[in-house]
Amino acid sequence: MSPTQIVVTVLVILVIAALAAVVVVAGRRRTLRQRFGPEYDHVVAEQDSRSAAERELRDRERRHAELQLVPLDPDSRARYAEAWEELQVRFVDSPAETLSQADELVTRLIAERGYPTGEFSDQIAHLSVEHARTLGHYRDAHEIQLRNAQGEASTEDLRQAVVHYRALFADLLGAEPVAARTPEQPDAAHDAPTR
Template identity: 40%
Template sequence: MFTVVIIAVIVIGLAALLYLGGGRMQGGGGHGLKRRFGPQYDRAVADHDGDTKAAEQELGERVRVHGSLAELSLSPEVREHYVTQWATIQEQFVESPQKAVIEADALLARLAGDRGFPDCEQFDDQIAALSVHHSHHVQGYRAMHAAARDQSGTEEMREAMVEARGLFEALVGEQPADPDRRDASSREDQGHAPWPLTRRHAKGSST
């Protein structure tokens, strides 16, 4: 009888270790998920009406499904083509904001596909995978995707494109992103790289 009890204790202990280990593999628990997903963690909790456990289960599943995704490299020619296209779309925004946002949304979807993320026709899967690898930039893409389909105001569309540019720069860059490190480069770059969608460049405004 004593031997049976010892065996039962060992089995339960091993099961607990496997369970905890699985939780770590899927994102490192609550603290690891917060660090990895940043603002997307809070969004997930809000989407689950404050249910932290449910949100962490969803985020852990995203890591399990998409965490091993290896981003593909872009050739210099393809990278330059995307940069040129994005610059052209930015210039078009002043005259046709809605058209520019729609084209920018489609461009980002194609770029993500070329980097190895799920196909652009599967937006939910694509955004989930991007949130695992580019968590601090994905909200701009989500906002621009919504603006491309809704009758948003010009200012809302401008802000969406400015925010989405962070993801564009992350995807078109040389090195894959580190999903565990907050990348503040998009906000810094907005003050340095040319961007024609500021208010002083708006149609009909003074320069």
């Protein structure tokens, strides 16, 4: 083989290896995007680079695999669904208290399913692997809950927070066991729920 043929062969091998690497990276990226949905974009926006974000998401998958997640039995699911219905009814009379109860109920459900309930950021990381599509709702509800604790949330904000909590709650329960109505606004008629 001539030196020119050797150089061309090496270059062809390098190009093929580079193309294979690009295909592998693109496949991993596509898999992460499909699994994490909007959470993928959220993490990319938070991190210094796309590769750092993807490392974070793969780390979340690894930590999630170590969890001992438990499916809810039908009785437990029914109790949670009933508790949520009662919570929505109480919203009209005490929206701020209901928001706190919604947060507590979601936290209890998270814990019963086997997810850690320590720091909010850790909850988000663990939940993101299976419940990424509802994490935006959970973040929004948490933000309103924090504003409410400082006395800075309106009744409409509180209503929206309960709606946001409901999205994650229903996702954790599975199979849409919670009625799709939202809490009534205080100035609404008791028999006409706001949608």
